[in-house]
Amino acid sequence: MNYQHVIQELANAVIEVATEAVILEDNDVTKASIMNKINDDILVHEVVDGSEYCSNSKHHCKILDNTKNKNALLSECSDGLSNCDNANEVLKKLATWALYADVYEELENLL
Numbered sequence: 129m130n131y132q133h134v135i136q137e138l139a140n141a142v143i144e145v146a147t148e149a150v151i152l153e154d155n156d157v158t159k160a161s162i163m164n165k166i167n168d169d170i171l172v173h174e175v176v177d178g179s180e181y182c183s184n185s186k187h188h189c190k191i192l193d194n195t196k197n198k199n200a201l202l203s204e205c206s207d208g209l210s211n212c213d214n215a216n217e218v219l220k221k222l223a224t225w226a227l228y229a230d231v232y233e234e235l236e237n238l239l
Contacts, residue, residue, distance in 0.1 A: 192223055
């Protein structure tokens with residue numbers, strides 16, 4: 129898994145979904161309208177949650193090995209691990225929130 133490629137792939141998917149939504153709403157397609165749509169509709173979470181990188185546990189350790197955002201979950205929700213019943217759930221949550229943060233950073237670079 130080339131982690132940077134994964135991040136770019138997910139960020140491009142988010143931009144594509146946001147752009148289509150902006151067009152359907154008959155709004156001008158601008159960087160600002162795309163970012164507003166991304167933030168208003170939590171598209172990063174939807175795209176990441178629907179990806180194999182979030183759902184397939186074989187990716188979780190690889191994500192955590194490659195991200196700069198290992199503590200994104202703890203930064204965003206201090207009780208984020210409170211309902212985890214086992215180590216696999218902890219890894220999944222940590223990896224998923226790191227992936228959210230990495231995709232948001234990539235979006236800032238692309239837009």
